[in-house]
Amino acid sequence: MTPAAERVLEVAGKLFYDNGIHAVGVEAIASEAGVTKKTLYDRFGSKDALIAHYLRRRDERWREHVIRVVEQRGRIAPARRLLLVFDALEQWIAEENPRGCAFVNAHAELPDAAHPGRDVIREQKQWLLEYLRTLAREAGVRNPRKLATSLLVLIEGANVTSTLGVVPGAVGNAKEVAKQLIESS
Template identity: 40%
Template sequence: MNEITSNDTRDIILDVTEKLIYKSGIAATGMDLLVKTAGVSRKSIYRYFTSKEALTVAALQRRDVRWMHWFQTEVNKAPSPVERLLNLFTVLKDWFASEGFRGCAFINTSGETGDPQDPVRLVAKEHKQKLLDYVCELCTEHGVHDPEALAKQLLILIDGAITVALVMGDHSAADNAQCIARTLLDLSLFKQDQLAV
């Protein structure tokens, strides 16, 4: 007979919470819905998480780790630094076309919190910082003059493409962002050449 271990129960609760929040938002994901969908008791949920906020934060932290691993793995399949930078947007386009795409979970949940110090907002900020750091690494590998400045511009393109894809239902937002990114990369290398003269 297969017994469900405590780690299994915790994982089930986190999986269900993440899916429900990503689909409908924090406010629409009540404890009754979590209990019913996860097939666990309310007492079981509170055994692992002191509050709905703590559960939400844990689910988002878990999503951050998984999403960043997936994104970096896919982007890094491109063979050269410049191709990896452009591949950021190719990978996004594939994600936009995937079943169940509902935009960025971290942007979405941030929109539900008013306080910049809210734990949910802080998880979102950490996620965006990790994404920015990764893009900055790619810019550094490419050898641009100011990798941090370019990475900040590319992050705006990434989040802009995600938002347009969700709101407008336009998967080509990734193509448009990639076109702008290509221009920024060319401009950055041109500036570097000018400084070298």
């Protein structure tokens, strides 16, 4: 990844997320990054490929964030670690996610299932589900698969509703429900 490509990816990440993918032209990305369109196309090949790179990069940051928050403190009961995911979400929303889940938003703009970005979207959700399942298994609950699914639903729901502004304390509410769910599992 050359310095110019790095700048393009950073700018694309900001513009795509803030304005929506279709609303941003490659011309705007290139000029904002202080780069020629030729350089952009030399590095990424197409806008669609750049979109996929953008999503991949954001997914990486998201995973690192979650893992950092959940595993920051050394010894915590596995059951409580599941609740830390909700804290991670709340921080993420406050710091990087004012316009909702970038992957849900991208899915709305990429109806073609063959688009390279669609794989990244699926993998992002799949990873979180697997991560929750692992934590649930470590917590020794009866049905880790089922609990992980319920928690994923709560997380996605909290993300959407708090973004749409209908429910200000959505993440906190979801965390309470999650707590109750974990205790009875």
